[in-house]
Amino acid sequence: MSVLDPIVELVRGLWVTLKSIGEKPVTFQYPEEKREVRQRFRGRHVLKRYDNGLEKCIGCSLCAAACPSDAIFVEASENTNEKRFSPGERYASTYEINMLRCIFCGYCEDACPTEAIVLGDNYELSFTDRRSAIYTKEMLLESVPSQAFLTPQKVEPGEFNRSVPEMKDPRD
C-alpha cells in the first residue's frame, strides 16, 4: 500500500467501468430473441402422449394430491374401446391447472405414475384475467403430428388393458 492508494483505488474503479463499455452487452432482445432454457427448467406443464397418440394421463389424481398449492383439478371418466383416450380403465375428462396457484415445484411430475405430466420449457404464461389463468386439458395436452393420432381412438378390445406401462427394470 502506498500513500496515494485512496486516489489510485478510486481511479482503478473508474477504469474498470470504462473498460466495460467496450464489452458485448448481455441483453437478449426478448420477444425476437429467446433465451434457451436449462435442461431441468420447470416451465408450463405439458400432458404427454404415447407414440400412438393415446394420452399418458389416466386420471388418477395423484398429481392433484401431491400439489402443495392445490392448483390441479382432475376429473376422471371411463374409457371404452370405441372411445379410448388413454390405456387402462380411466382417463382424465377434465384436467385443469390454475397457473395463479402453481408454484412450479414439480411435485406433480414426481407423483405421476405414467410420467404424463411434465414441466416443459414454456415460460410465457401471462394472462390478463383470472379466468384465463386456468389452463385446461386442451391447452396442456401435447399436440399430435396428424389427425390419426387424436384421441379418442377406436381400438381393438384387450389391447390396452394396462393403465400403467410395464417397467423395463423395476429396480431402477
Add this chain to the structure above:
Amino acid sequence: MISDWTLWLEWFIKSVILIFALLGGFAYLTWYERRALARIQTRIGPNRAGPFGLLQPIADAVKLIFKEELTPAKAYKFVFFLAPILTVVPSIIIAAVIPWGRSINLFGREITLYLADINVGILYFMSIAAISVYGIVLAGWSSNSKYAMLGGLRATAQMISYELSLGIALVPVILLADSMRMIDIVEAQSSAWFVLIQPVGALIFWIATLAEINRAPFDMPEAEQELTAGFHSEYSGMKFALFFMAEYQKMIIVCAIIAIFFFGGYLEPFPSFITNISWLSWLKVDNSPLLGPVYMFIKVVVLLFAMIWVRATWPRIRYDRLMEFGWKILVPLSLVIVFITATGILLAAEFNNNLFLWMIPVASVIVGLIPVAMVYRSLRRISYERA
C-alpha cells in the same frame, strides 16, 4: 423607441430558445444517462421507442402526464404544491447567465449568444443555486412523511455544507480572471484553461457540485435503498416529473458552469499551434462565432458523461463520512487553494514573471496530496483496529 422594442423581442426569443433547449436537453439527458449507464453495465438500455430508443423521453413524458397525482391526506397542500415549482424555477433561471458564445450577426444586428451579461455572474449563480434547496426541504416537510422529511433534512445539511466549499473553490477562478463576469472568465482562459492552472480547485468544485445537485455518490437525499426516494417519496405524476426535471436541468447547468469556469467555456478546445495552421483557422471561435455553442455543447456532453460514469462506479458515501469529507477536508483544502492562488498571482505581478503562475498548480497538487495521505492514514488505522 423601435430599438427598445426589438431588444425586448430579442430577449424574449432568446429566453424561449434557451428554455426549450433546456427542456429538450433534460429529456435527452435522461436518454443519454440510461444508455450510457446501460453500456457501462454491459446492457443495451432503452432501444425500443424509435431508432436507438430516441423517442423514449417522449414516451416517458406521456406516461408521467397521464399518471395519477396523489396528495397525501395530511400534507400541507399549498407548500406541497409549491415545492416542485420552487425547485424547477431556479434550475431554469440559472441558465440566464451562461454564455454560449460571443455574438453573431443576424438580420443586420449583433445578437449576443447569452441572455444576461451580469457583472457579478458568479454571485448570481451561487445565490440561485442555493435557493433550490428550499424546494427540496419544503417538499420533504410538507409531504408529512418520515422518509421525505429525512430526505429533505439530509438535503439541507448536505447542500449547506458543500455550498461552502463550492463557493470557496470559485475564488481562485475569480482571482485568476480578475472578474466575476462570466464572459471575462471565459476570455481569461484563452491562453490556458483554469483547470490547468488550478486542477485541485476544479476537482473540489466538481465534487461539491455533485453534492449540490444530489448526484451519486452524494445522492443521500434521495437514497432509494435507505429513504425509498427521499424528499420526493410522496410525489407522483407531473409534480414528480418537475423534481426529476429540476435535477437533470441542474446537471446540464452545472456542467455548463464547470465548462465555463475551468474548461474554457465556448473557446475552442484546441491548443493554438493547431488553430494557427491556416486551413484550420476556422476552428477558432474568433473566426466562426457559431462554433462557440458547438464547443460548449461538446464540453457539456463530456462533463455529463463524467457524471454518469461516476454514478456507475462509486458507491454512495455514508452520511457521517459525507459530512466529515465536506467540513474536514474540502473546506480547509479549498481555503488553502485560495491562498496558494492569491500568492501565485501576487508573485507573478510583483516580479512581472508569468512563470510564477505555474507555481500554482504544482503547489496545489502537493497540498492536495495532504488530505489523500490523511485519508490513507485513517484507513490504515481502521484496518489495524479490525485486525
